[in-house]
Amino acid sequence: MGMSETTFPRRDADGRVLHLAELLASVAVGLVLGILALLVIDGLSSLFGLGRFGQLSGWLAGILPVWLFIEEFRAWHQVRGRIGMALVSGFLAAVLGIAVAAVAESALPPLGSGAVGSAVSALLYGVLWYVGIRWLADRGVPR
Template identity: 45%
Template sequence: MSEQRSGFPRRDAEGRILTLGDLLGVSLAGWVIGLLALVLFDWAFAAVGAGDFGHTNGWLAVILPVWLFWDDFRAWDFGAARVVAALLAALVAVVAGLLAAGLAAGLAPLLTGGLAALAFTVGYAVLWFQGVHWLARRTG
């Protein structure tokens, strides 16, 4: 990590996100944008009579955070450690999302899925960042 590229999130010369705060901030911003887009599309379809408002799957709000996670995953090119960190973080984050969805089961699918996507986003960001850095120190 010799030099840092400018912009946000802050990245090192290899393109890896430098801080957990940057990863969480950008991934949560992506979640908010995704959820707002879902609300807008759901409202528009409900307005033209193509369904009831709130029945869109809120899990779709995870698209932008997953794109960011994929970009950071690709920046770590040292081998098996990044794969292990990504798989473990994904497994735990999916379980966290499913638990959040289960706890919010009585709500509209948009809200239930949105909360599940939030749990996934936060869980994956924290576990991926901590895991890949820990494994990088151990293997490299």
């Protein structure tokens, strides 16, 4: 099984995303789709009197990027330390995302501040994971 040119992001034979730019573009597309879905759901909820618009958690916009990261994590199964890399990357990304969301909370409703926090977390995680897992793999320590 060779490299597939028909999927985006492009992946190698083991299912690993080939380029950081494509990983981040996929994350961005997933975030936009998640935010649009939340806007529709929140809008319909407010039309039916189930709450005020903007009160849904914007953190839910990160569902598609998390799915992508799970698949990426699984593709690197032979690299020792991938669990640690995922945990460190996740911790740093979550801390920064929460901090940004907390600052944005004063100007945006939960939908907006959560979406901003989710975007920051997902994009930072993507960079940290991509660089970190390749660094571990280059050290040549297989499972």
